Amino acid sequence: MKILAKIHSNQRRLIEILRIIDDADKPIGARAISDALCIRGYDLGERAVRYNLKVLDELGFTEKQGYNGRALTYLGIKELNDALVNDRIGFVNTRIEEYIYRTTFDPRTAKGNVVANVSTVRKADYEKARDIMTDAFEAGCTVSKRVLVLDEEEGKERYEIPEGSLGIITVCSITLDGTLLNKGIPVNTSYAGVVDTKEKVPLGFTDLIAYSGSSIDPMKIFCSRKVTRISKALRGLPGRILANVREIPVSAESAARELIEQCSRAGIDGLIKISEPGGAILECPVSQGKIGIALCAGVNAAVAASELGVDIRTSPISTIVDYSRMGEMR
Helix, strand or coil, X not given: CEEECCCCHHHHHHHHHHHHHHHCCCCECXXXXXXXXXXXXXXXCHHHHHHHHHHHHHCCCEEEXXXXXXXXXXXXXXXXXXXXXXXXXXXXXXXXXXXXHHCCCECCCCECEEEEEEEEEEHHHHHHXXXXXXXXXHHCCCCCCEEEEEEHHHHHHHHCCCCCEEXXXXXXXXXXXXXXXXXXXXXXXXXXXXXXXXXXXXXXXXXXXXXXXXCCCHHHHHHHHCCCCHHXXXXXXXXXXXXXXXXXXXXXXHHHHHHHHHHHXXXXXXXXXXXXXXXXXXXXXXXXXXXXXXXXXXCHHHHHHHHCCCCEEEEEEEEEEEHHHCEECC
8 A cells, every 4th residue: 555645755746846847948858857856856767757747737737748748737837836835735734624614514403514525517418427426425435415516607706617517516524524623523634545445345545645744635636646446336346436534532432423423314424434543444544542534535426427437527625515505416
């Protein structure tokens, strides 16, 4: 299992590649980038650079300029400018903390604000997306069956829904973190990763990225790598789903379990497993004095649709939505 942690050398490397491309006064190729990385202390061969460039392309930060090499896109320039502030170390965790504090969801009343992901899909593809996503909701590999579907006019400004498209807002697993905190339970969102499944049973994480120190949302990275096999997992075949882990104090276990049950009754679930104190959860490390809680990622339904050919674009941890506005997908 690969774990991307400790100030995230991989993500630092991606930022360094963006810097090298930006420093060049013209499009630059993989070999030249590899040489520049070597000078800056990164031992990365040309083949590995090409892989990283593919990740950056899929994230929308770079684009090919024919045979001349890569150049930064507008998003790439914006990402790099943001990264120049202390390399954006901890940026994702800071963003998560902000959304956690903005969560007001109360499972007893099933009301309040939840953290949400935003996906956009062309209207012509909506029915296919709906059918696939509904299968994922019914299989329990997401956080909630509830969604909010917005027309382009309703969500053009706030959610940047393109013309001729619909916005599909799904509940994010970070909602549970906010609900735990609102009940006085300290919580630390620690890892995102890929979980192997067989016959719909989660087996263990095969790849992990720590949120701490992350400069790019780990879920975005996994989506761009196209490493999931969610559509297969839904059919009971060997598959891979996205999930994340949070840690809470051992002393809060009983209260957390009760709260998780309340959330489930209110339509927010996705629980995979709760660890023993200090013990690994599905091979993901857990700190001493803590217990780990693994949840399915809220983006799994949208990713399943993407796997099966739907052109659907998803931004994890994107907004706050009133849960009472959401309903089952139709």
